[in-house]
Amino acid sequence: MSDLMKTLAMSASGMKAQASRLRHVSENIANTDTPGFRRKTSTFEETIEAGQRTGLVRSGPVKLDRAELEQIYDPGHPMANEAGYYDGSNVDLVVEIADAREAQRSYEANLKMFDQVRQMSSALLDLLRR
Numbered sequence: 303m304s305d306l307m308k309t310l311a312m313s314a315s316g317m318k319a320q321a322s323r324l325r326h327v328s329e330n331i332a333n334t335d336t337p338g339f340r341r342k343t344s345t346f347e348e349t350i351e352a353g354q355r356t357g358l359v360r361s362g363p364v365k366l367d368r369a370e371l372e373q374i375y376d377p378g379h380p381m382a383n384e385a386g387y388y389d390g391s392n393v394d395l396v397v398e399i400a401d402a403r404e405a406q407r408s409y410e411a412n413l414k415m416f417d418q419v420r421q422m423s424s425a426l427l428d429l430l431r432r
Contacts, residue, residue, distance in 0.1 A: 306423045308357070313419065315358040316412035319346050322361040324405045330393045331402075337374075337381050339391035341367035341398075367392055 326342045333339040345362035348355060369392045377386030 306419055306426070309419045310416060310423075312357045312359075313412040313416040315349070315360065317409055317416070319359045319361050320405045320409040320412065324402060324409070326364065327398050327402045327405060331395065331398050334391055334393045334395060334398075336391055337379075338371065338389045339393065340371070341369070341391070341393045343367055 323344055323346075326344050330341050343365050345365075346359045347362045349358040349360055350356065371392050372390035373387045374390045375386050376382055376388065379388050381388040
C-alpha cells in the first residue's frame with residue numbers, strides 16, 4: 303500500500319507544479335501589452351529528502367526572461383524617449399499558448415495517474431474486505 307501512496311503523492315506534486323507553471327503563463331499572457339514587462343519562467347526541481355530522491359517535484363524559483371524588450375515607436379506615449387520609442391514586453395503569445403497547452407496536458411496526465419491509483423487502491427481495499 304505504501305507504493306500506491308507514493309504514487310499518489312508523485313502525481314499530486316506534478317499537478318501542483320503544473321498549476322504553478324500555468325499561473326505564470328497566465329500572468330505572461332495578461333501582461334503582453336504592459337510596457338517594460340519581462341516574461342516569467344519557472345523550472346521544476348526534484349525533491350530530495352535525507353539525501354534520497356523521492357520522485358516528487360516542485361516549482362523552482364521564478365526567473366525573468368532576459369531577452370531584449372521590444373522597442374515600440376509611439377512618440378505620443380508618456381513613456382516614450384526623445385526618439386519616440388518605449389520598451390514593450392518580451393512576451394510572445396504563440397510561445398505562451400504552447401506552454402499553456404503543454405502544462406494543461408501534463409496536468410491532465412498527472413490527474414489520470416492519480417485517478418488510476420485511487421481506483422487501484424479502492425479495488426485493493428475491496429479485495430481485502432472479502
